[in-house]
Amino acid sequence: MKNIWNNIKKYPLLVFFAVLLYTISIADLFSPVETFSELENRKLATFPKFSWQQLFDNEYTIKIEDFTEDHFILRDKWISLKSISESVLGKKENNGVVYGKDGYMFTKFISADYNQLAKNMDNVSKFINNRPDLDIKFMLAPTAPGVMTDKVLEKSPVVDTQYILDYAQNNLPEGTFINVQPRLAEHTDEYIYYRTDHHWTTLGAYYAYEQFMQTIGRQAQPLDSFTFVDVENFLGTHYSKAKNYNVQPDVLSYIESDAQITINDVTDSIYDYSKLDVRDKYAMFLRGNPGYATIKGNGEGKVLIVKDSYANCFVPYLVNDFEQIDVIDLRYITMGLDRFIQENGYEHILFLYNCETILTDENLVKINLF
């Protein structure tokens, strides 16, 4: 035995890596199992239950590998180490997120498929043309690369919002498309888009609100009539993917409001304040993405917003202008819009989508269902 040890001493490299391998392996085995990753804002894999079926479908072994990776000791530290290395290598992207200037991040788009956009515009046009007596508007919110153009690095693979806006303008019935891009572009020196999240800020949404009101011939409430509340340290969806070590956290803001929202017969504040304590802070607006919700306002007329999550921080502005604001997220409903329209008799219908969602959303086909 002594002999072997004397021999081994001559190989410090061998000893070092053997110790490293087994220290990490054993420490990893005994490290506590987390169920949720705050850093990545996602549920971590759970240890698979054995079944022959899963084994023969080659799912069991893959799940074991995923589990090992997801729960690897000091996972978040390894992720930061990779991020530092990537930055040393001068990488301008990670995991589908492209870095811009001043801490901005954008969704990576290397090839755009406009087939779904065309289908969506067809569906919307058909819907509008079949209902000539209703006032229907369609607003496409440009995402950050289309407005904060000086934050985008040269030739970055980001979405071509101009193409999408032009396409919508040219393919929707005359006078129904609201292009909010020029107005937002006038305010690029303000904080209108989050750096770490794919949404616009509540301030950015104000300019869209202003334009919407103007389009339907009404007066928007002035900006200074709203009280903004700031919440520090917001890390959004882009960050959850990119996990860059040198992130500059955002400040999430919302306008003070005591409006109530009714979702599935439960009435509560339009804000879910509990979300401000967790990573996914944007989920406070409209309490997430309900399929159908109704908000009681103190203005006149009824409006229906058919929307994606960009509308969530936009809707609170409407509370003082309409008596009833209904929102529909087509992902979570199964019937068409007519039932809602007949029941409520809306004066205005607004579709509000962002330029990236509209490229892939497959739910707009539902609006023409009965």
Added chain:
Amino acid sequence: MIFSNIFFIFRFLAVVLILYYAAPYKYKNGIITIASLIFYSWGEVKYFPIMLASTAVDFFASQTIERHRDNKKITRIALACSMIFNLGSLFFFKYTDFFISNINNFFGTSIPLLKLTLPLGISFYTFQTMSYTIDVYWGKVKAEDSIINFSAYVTMFPQLIAGPIVRYTDIAAKLNTYEGRITLDDINEGIKLFILGLGKKVLIANNVGALWTDIETMGFASVSTPLAWLGIVAYSLQIYFDFSGYSLMAIGLGKILGFDFPQNFNLPYISKSTTEFWRRWHITLSSWFREYVYIPLGGNRKGLKRQILNMLVVWFLTGFWHGADWNFMLWGLYYFILLALEKMFLLDFLKNKKVLARVYTLIAIAVGWAIFYITDLPALGGFIVKMFSFSGGVSAVYFFKNYIISIIVGILCSTTLTTKFYDKFKDNNLVMIPLLTVIFLLSIAYLVDSTYNPFIYFRF
């Protein structure tokens, strides 16, 4: 299972090494076999029996040949059984769908495809077991008497799924050495090679490889000429570092277990002709084809015409071995033409023109990789036109900035700088321990947050 994986390193390898080192000598080959069968079945449980059958067929065929040396007829039948089984299973799993879809295209029929998953590494291990039986038949080596030792050879996990193609003769002596098989010197060396191989795969290949995947997503014909070149350089680096990194990990693991596998890559991109390239690229495959196809066909001993024909056969098969599609055949024929031209006059012409020779070779290899990768023939044509027509398309600016450092690191590591450095410092622990620690820890970091970690030999 693949090597560049957290589970492999910190679970599988950690456990297998303890069992292997702790076990009494006579059980070590058994442990290799069991561990390797688990390793093999991990990704596709259903193919476990194929591995067993493959082992059994060649074991018994070779035993039969050994026992009936004097009876030519029996030895021939035994050899034929092995070849039919090996080539048959390779053909069945790898090529059936290719032929069915071509028959369907050609005759307008609609025979359904089998859609089989290719058993991991089948192209590698069928060649290995075949070479063993042929060697026994030729009398180059005595048939292995222990089925455990033989299974350990066939299934040995370090080299099972992506080479090097280890011949029985390479490791027969060590397989039958019990005491003294494993030396601390070898383990020490093996650790270094494994970590360097891991770094090649995870830090270089994966890092530059994402560029080529992006170009594929954009469409090969939509890029600008500079981006086409940037992309093909990136892919050339990816396939080299991926493949040679994998081979190096295999060689390192082999040493850790006490076996010496042959070298598989020797700085292929410093070649001054494609002839030289193929002496430096995937060496164990080229030498397999030379030994078991080219020389038996007569090699260069039957005149130039016959030699060229033999080369044609070898390169057609080499191409087709890499994948069941037309572009792989085209790729083989492409190299046949280049090699034949070089044999006839190009080598003489390039003899004292060092720079021209290198430029020619690198361009030829890059075009080769385009043919190798792009299965869709019209897209391939479009891409090659892009490379040489100086036309516009998606700009290279962003991709250049994003990848240039990784590409430069890759290029530097493709030269003799790395071998010179390694030869000079490999025994200097003050250099090697910190360097390998950095590579190892960074590789783990990339594996933990693996957004891009492909296994690119699924078609082989």
